[in-house]
Amino acid sequence: QKEVEQNSGPLSVPEGAIASLNCTYSDRVSQSFFWYRQYSGKSPELIMSIYSNGDKEDGRFTAQLNKASQYVSLLIRDSQPSDSATYLCAVNNGNDYKLSFGAGTTVTVRA
Amino acid sequence: GAGVSQSPSNKVTEKGKDVELRCDPISGHTALYWYRQSLGQGLEFLIYFQGNSAPDKSGLPSDRFSAERTGGSVSTLTIQRTQQEDSAVYLCASSPTGSFTEAFFGQGTRLTVV
Numbered sequence: 001q002k003e004v005e006q007n008s009g010p011l012s013v014p015e016g017a018i019a020s021l022n023c024t025y026s027d028r029v030s031q032s033f034f035w036y037r038q039y040s041g042k043s044p045e046l047i048m049s050i051y052s053n054g055d056k057e058d059g060r061f062t063a064q065l066n067k068a069s070q071y072v073s074l075l076i077r078d079s080q081p082s083d084s085a086t087y088l089c090a091v092n093n094g095n096d097y098k099l100s101f102g103a104g105t106t107v108t109v110r111a
Numbered sequence: 112g113a114g115v116s117q118s119p120s121n122k123v124t125e126k127g128k129d130v131e132l133r134c135d136p137i138s139g140h141t142a143l144y145w146y147r148q149s150l151g152q153g154l155e156f157l158i159y160f161q162g163n164s165a166p167d168k169s170g171l172p173s174d175r176f177s178a179e180r181t182g183g184s185v186s187t188l189t190i191q192r193t194q195q196e197d198s199a200v201y202l203c204a205s206s207p208t209g210s211f212t213e214a215f216f217g218q219g220t221r222l223t224v225v
Contacts, residue, residue, distance in 0.1 A: 004153070008151070032212075034212060042218070043202060043216035043217065043218055043219055044154065044202075044216060045216075046212055049212060088153055088154070090153075090154075092211075092212075095167070096208075096209050096210040096211060096212075097142065097144060097159040097166075097167065097209055097210070097211050098156045098159065098167065098170075098211065099154070099156070099211055099212075100156075101153030101154040101155070102153050103151060103152050103153045104153055
């Protein structure tokens with residue numbers, strides 16, 4: 001079993017809709033959770049971090065964490081074509097310098 | 112420079128050859144990381160430097176891989192006797208602290224072993 005699992009997609013949503021991305025992780029002691037966005041041919045960039053159960057909102061992005069279910073999600077509201085990218089879920093298991101990454105979900109926002 | 116610089120940006124090499132990948136971090140950043148990303152995969156941790164020392168090199172896939180950092184600055188990742196499964200994008204990042212989430216990435220070196 002992979003440490004971090006994501007649906008690979010592609011996830012296609014119309015402009016203005018909500019894109020919902022899911023991620024599950026296997027290590028119950030995981031402490032910190034992150035979402036990175038990676039445009040095609042570019043390096044990843046950190047867009048959200050979440051550390052405690054519940055929701056965390058930042059602009060059009062909402063991260064949701066449920067440690068009991070070992071589940072973290074990312075919602076993108078009012079999706080824009082510029083949101084078209086691959087979104088990587090990452091988990092920190094105690095070392096600040098090392099994250100475990102999922103393979104990513106590719107999102108395409110249709111204009 | 113203003114950002115993390117990696118060279119070369121692309122490298123095609125024949126199976127069995129050695130390659131060196133270079134990373135020039137942001138000036139003053141003490142932490143440096145190497146990750147790689149294979150096609151359709153997430154990032155895979157390779158090694159972490161704090162200054163010139165590597166507290167964790169557990170991610171290096173085999174003894175064909177080695178890395179060093181000199182002067183607390185430039186780092187070189189060396190792959191000996193390259194294999195086709197080494198083909199990937201090798202990403203370097205640097206951070207002013209030891210926290211990866213504060214790191215800035217370079218643009219990567221795309222390595223293709225033919």
